[in-house]
Amino acid sequence: MEIEKLKRERAVDAVYKVLRQAILNSTLKPGERLHIDQLSEKLDVSLTPVRNAIQQLATEGLVEVLPRSGTFVASLSPKDVEETFDIRCALECLAAEKAVERIQATDLKRLKALVQSLRKPVKNEQDRLQHERDNNDFHFSIIRLSDNQRLYEVYNSLNAHLKIAHIHMGIDSGVSRLKEEQDEHEEIFGALEARDVARVTIAMRHHITRARDSLIASLKEA
Ligand SMILES: [Zn+2]
Structure with missing residues (x-):
């Protein structure tokens, strides 16, 4: 049980780091749409850590989650x-x-x-x-x-x-x-x-x- 929990936490952290880096070095461009299913496939993790990592990035203001339209890399006006x-x-x-x-x-x-x-x-x-x-x-x-x-x-x-x-x-x-x-x-x-x-x-x-x-x-x- 404990080991499971630790692993799950690590997957979120790893996904978070990779996505954050990609946003900050412009691999993911401002305004670009993020597909959770594609990301989970690409990063070889389940959907949950990707969702949680995106949540974290949204809190930081790096990602915008717009209800009914999708998830996007934040753009700056x-x-x-x-x-x-x-x-x-x-x-x-x-x-x-x-x-x-x-x-x-x-x-x-x-x-x-x-x-x-x-x-x-x-x-x-x-x-x-x-x-x-x-x-x-x-x-x-x-x-x-x-x-x-x-x-x-x-x-x-x-x-x-x-x-x-x-x-x-x-x-x-x-x-x-x-x-x-x-x-x-x-x-x-x-x-x-x-x-x-x-x-x-x-x-x-x-x-x-x-x-x-x-x-x-x-x-x-x-
Ligand atoms: Zn200065």
Whole structure:
């Protein structure tokens, strides 16, 4: 009985991971219909773990289950981006403000290394992935420095949307805005190092608002 249960849980987890990855790397495209029976056949599992995994992805906002029409990979509208980034901006400004009180020399060292790594040119897909990891790491480090578990959880629940958003942006528009982004990260770091609350809030708001606007512009272009 116990072994059965464990196996079933693992199948859901495995299906969840595979589908999530496929959505985030655009193997499954925004708006694409998901057929539960086809997926279960392809992944060689029964229908139940596929259904449960899809349920989980729907909770995260990566999948949309529309009654009577079907299950689809979530697509992002400019309005979705605007809403998500506005919340992100509020949370990250608050986190940065709190971080100023708590930041230690070791944290500054770590953030500095990330800012330097984010300066590296982005020439290919590998660089782009590394850049995205460093960028996530930079922003999450500031969120963690707020030492507010609830803030962290709310922020974390927004992340999936941001990842889809990044993919929509594609490599070209991302690269052309890289210089701006690098300067913004450096300004955020500089303000944290100077322990300047007003400056860090302005820098963070500017960075996220600019990212929001570029993303909305790319979505409208596409
Ligand atoms: Zn950033």
